[in-house]
Amino acid sequence: MAALRTWSAPGRRAELIAAAWDAGETTVSALAEAARVSRPTVYADLRSAGIDPDHRPKKGNNLTTAIAVEGIDGTSPEDVRQHLLAFERQHPERTGDDVAAASARSYSIYCAVHRYNRLRPLLDDMEQARRARDRALHLVEKRWEELSTAAHWMAAHHAYVVAVDEARAAIDAWRDRVRPAAEMGWFQTDAELDVYEQRILAEEGAPALPEIPPDAEDTAQAMREKLDRTHERRTSLARETLPAGSQA
Numbered sequence: 242m243a244a245l246r247t248w249s250a251p252g253r254r255a256e257l258i259a260a261a262w263d264a265g266e267t268t269v270s271a272l273a274e275a276a277r278v279s280r281p282t283v284y285a286d287l288r289s290a291g292i293d294p295d296h297r298p299k300k301g302n303n304l305t306t307a308i309a310v311e312g313i314d315g316t317s318p319e320d321v322r323q324h325l326l327a328f329e330r331q332h333p334e335r336t337g338d339d340v341a342a343a344s345a346r347s348y349s350i351y352c353a354v355h356r357y358n359r360l361r362p363l364l365d366d367m368e369q370a371r372r373a374r375d376r377a378l379h380l381v382e383k384r385w386e387e388l389s390t391a392a393h394w395m396a397a398h399h400a401y402v403v404a405v406d407e408a409r410a411a412i413d414a415w416r417d418r419v420r421p422a423a424e425m426g427w428f429q430t431d432a433e434l435d436v437y438e439q440r441i442l443a444e445e446g447a448p449a450l451p452e453i454p455p456d457a458e459d460t461a462q463a464m465r466e467k468l469d470r471t472h473e474r475r476t477s478l479a480r481e482t483l484p485a486g487s488q489a
Contacts, residue, residue, distance in 0.1 A: 242266055245275045258283060259290035263372065269294065291379030307358040308447045310440050313347070315355030321347045345432070353436035356428055357450070363422040364451050370411070370418040374464075377411035380404045381468070385475060398479060405472050409465060416461035422453050 242264075245257040258272055266272060272283045287294045313320040324347040329335060335343075384401035391397030428434045441447050454460060 242271075242275050245272070254278070255286035255289050258286045259292055259376070262287060262292055262294075263369075267294075289383065291376040307361070308354065308441060308445050310350050310354050310436065310445060313350050313354055315351055315353075315358050318351065321351045324350070349430070349432035350436050350440070352430075353428060353433040353441065356425070356433065357437060357441055357447070360422060360425055360450055363418075363425060364453070367415070367418040367422055367453075368451055370415040374408075374411040374415040377404070377408040378464075378468070381408050388479075394482070401475075405468065408468055412461050412464050412468070416457050419454055419457035423455075423457065427453060 242261050245254075245261050254276055258276060261272060261275070269280050269283050273280045276283065276286075278286075284294050307314060309315075311324060313324055321344075325340070325344055328343045328347075329340065332339060381401070381404045384397070384404040388394065388397050388401060428437050442449055
């Protein structure tokens with residue numbers, strides 16, 4: 242927001258508004274005030290950057306802050322032992338079955354919290370990479386459309402070619418961010434899933450985790466192939482434009 246308030250370079254405003262949005266400032270009136278523009282201009286700038294202002298992330302949806310359930314933060318199995326000792330102190334009339342049930346419950350909490358806290362930063366990286374990928378693909382289309390009315394066609398075409406190259410890199414970066422989360426995996430048992438849904442989400446009020454794409458490798462490959470096919474066709478069209486431009 243500080244950079245947005247001091248923007249001056251032509252073409253930078255939309256970029257800074259998009260960056261502020263990604264950083265968590267999704268109040269359009271605040272963005273408009275900082276940029277010294279109208280709300281419709283903010284909406285237009287967001288859409289020009291490939292952002293749908295009607296689908297804004299919830300504030301406070303921080304995927305990097307660790308949580309704990311009943312004192313278990315998932316960092317050490319010692320938490321399970323201490324949790325079980327506390328149960329035994331609180332229930333002197335316990336039976337062997339009670340202890341076994343409490344032990345299983347404590348272990349499920351540990352496993353669920355451990356997985357949740359490990360997945361959160363991985364999935365946050367994945368989501369940021371997904372947004373960057375979508376923005377890069379949107380920019381490719383924007384740069385191609387600009388060619389139709391560009392006063393300096395060669396410079397505009399170069400900007401389009403650069404956008405295609407950056408989109409390829411963004412697709413690969415998203416795929417690479419999915420891999421660690423996929424290796425970590427989703428909750429493994431029904432007991433872990435119950436802790437996630439009934440304790441972590443409901444009682445702790447922590448944000449729900451985005452889904453891990455099951456076929457990121459195939460999806461990334463398909464996106465790259467589609468991008469390359471489209472670029473190849475457009476390059477062929479551009480070759481027809483160049484002779485006409487040299488004769489003008």
